[in-house]
Amino acid sequence: MAFVMDFTPSQLMHAIRLGLDEMVMSSKTTWLCSTCQTCTTRCPQGLDIAKALDAVKIIAQRKGIKASEPDVLAFYKTMMGSIFGFGRVYELGLIAMLKLRTGHIFKDIGLGIKMFGKGKLKLFPSKIFPIFFDASEIRKMRKRVEKLEGQRK
Amino acid sequence: MKYAYYPGCSLHSTASEYDISFRSVCRMLHVAIEEIPKWACCGSTPAHSTSHLMALALPGRVISQAEEAKFQKILVPCASCFQRLKTAQYEVRNYSGLHETLEQVLDRKLENKAEVIHPLELFIGEEMSNRIADAVRKRLEGLKVCCYYGCLLTRPPKVMNFDECEYPMSMDTIVSALGAETLDWNAKTSCCGASLSLTKSDHVCKLIRDIFQEAKAVGANAIAVACPLCHSNLDTRQQETEIIYKEKYGFPIFYFTQLMGLAFGESIKALGLKKHLVDPRPLLSEVGIA
Numbered sequence: 001m002a003f004v005m006d007f008t009p010s011q012l013m014h015a016i017r018l019g020l021d022e023m024v025m026s027s028k029t030t031w032l033c034s035t036c037q038t039c040t041t042r043c044p045q046g047l048d049i050a051k052a053l054d055a056v057k058i059i060a061q062r063k064g065i066k067a068s069e070p071d072v073l074a075f076y077k078t079m080m081g082s083i084f085g086f087g088r089v090y091e092l093g094l095i096a097m098l099k100l101r102t103g104h105i106f107k108d109i110g111l112g113i114k115m116f117g118k119g120k121l122k123l124f125p126s127k128i129f130p131i132f133f134d135a136s137e138i139r140k141m142r143k144r145v146e147k148l149e150g151q152r153k
Numbered sequence: 154m155k156y157a158y159y160p161g162c163s164l165h166s167t168a169s170e171y172d173i174s175f176r177s178v179c180r181m182l183h184v185a186i187e188e189i190p191k192w193a194c195c196g197s198t199p200a201h202s203t204s205h206l207m208a209l210a211l212p213g214r215v216i217s218q219a220e221e222a223k224f225q226k227i228l229v230p231c232a233s234c235f236q237r238l239k240t241a242q243y244e245v246r247n248y249s250g251l252h253e254t255l256e257q258v259l260d261r262k263l264e265n266k267a268e269v270i271h272p273l274e275l276f277i278g279e280e281m282s283n284r285i286a287d288a289v290r291k292r293l294e295g296l297k298v299c300c301y302y303g304c305l306l307t308r309p310p311k312v313m314n315f316d317e318c319e320y321p322m323s324m325d326t327i328v329s330a331l332g333a334e335t336l337d338w339n340a341k342t343s344c345c346g347a348s349l350s351l352t353k354s355d356h357v358c359k360l361i362r363d364i365f366q367e368a369k370a371v372g373a374n375a376i377a378v379a380c381p382l383c384h385s386n387l388d389t390r391q392q393e394t395e396i397i398y399k400e401k402y403g404f405p406i407f408y409f410t411q412l413m414g415l416a417f418g419e420s421i422k423a424l425g426l427k428k429h430l431v432d433p434r435p436l437l438s439e440v441g442i443a
Binding site: 001004032035036040041048057071072074075079082087088095098102108115118119135138141144145148 | 165194201207210211304309346347354360427429
């Protein structure tokens with residue numbers, strides 16, 4: 001995804017080292033990273049760049065800094081909502097929620113209908129229902145994570 | 154020995170044909186698998202982009218559940234789930250204090266000893282190779298396949314420790330054992346854009362165009378994958394990409410398990426081959442496979 005990033009991953013690593021926090025946090029690079037792990041795999045200095053980019057995203061969210069690619073953050077939040085709600089990803093619900101959050105109501109409608117026709121999108125989270133019990137376990141995990149991460153702030 | 158099977162969310166929905174073809178191949182090769190009861194999502198990209206701990210706890214829970222059910226090996230066909238489970242194992246092994254923290258979050262015991270393996274890893278073993286050779290009923294002659302591994306099966310190598318990270322061969326070995334011709338090409342481990350497909354689809358179309366051009370350049374007539382998101386992007390966004398770039402690709406995208414099933418004589422319907430947006434049936438009938 002480097003072709004659409006405003007800074008290359010290596011430039012961003014230098015910016016972090018130089019303490020240019022504002023530049024780092026407002027960059028599109030972190031949000032457009034697909035975590036393909038190519039930079040991490042090839043870094044001659046052995047840096048885990050993909051993980052560093054994740055850390056930047058997480059810190060930016062904690063500090064309440066507006067994401068430079070809000071749709072990408074909306075996708076993360078929507079999918080996590082699905083996981084905390086059902087324990088699994090319920091795709092049709094995720095897509096509908098994402099459309100409401102981003103306002104791109106008609107994006108990929110034609111594609112969605114084709115996929116539905118092929119039986120790729122399920123109308124209800126059918127296989128998910130039997131594990132509603134589990135989703136409560138996931139929500140408990142979330143509470144404990146939030147408590148632990150809150151202590152680290 | 155029975156393997157624990159972790160399908161993950163995709164194999165229960167958009168990639169259901171990967172699930173059914175994997176199950177059918179296991180049946181034919183006499184590999185006993187059992188789905189982990191009450192599994193939940195591995196968290197994938199949204200988890201590791203929002204909370205480091207949650208991103209380890211979700212796959213940690215899967216490993217703990219498999220261990221609780223006394224499984225020693227977990228088969229994970231989805232590349233993203235596979236990578237998240239391996240990452241959780243790796244981090245728990247390498248960062249002090251994390252094991253205790255994770256058990257506290259999970260409120261479960263985590264031995265972290267169950268081995269996480271990808272079906273490709275299972276099928277390239279010596280014994281399995283023999284079983285595959287015996288199971289082939291119909292050689293896939295006429296198929297010229299580019300095996301596309303994508304990002305996460307092999308990267309980062311220190312965590313995945315599977316195949317060669319820049320130029321893997323496991324899928325090629327399996328697919329060529331089925332009688333198909335596998336091609337050397339440049340985009341084996343290129344990125345398809347993954348989940349950015351939902352929000353940045355124009356960028357994804359550019360990335361998959363690069364992949365299609367590479368496959369075209371070496372004369373492929375099909376692409377094989379081992380990841381639901383790779384499949385989703387290459388298959389469902391292919392027509393759109395053809396329109397944007399005014400080019401024609403027409404590549405059927407197969408899960409490697411579907412190719413195995415075809416060679417073992419399984420029917421088109423039983424392998425979910427009707428579910429693809431780029432219909433593979435014209436090519437299969439052209440080369441006389443189905």
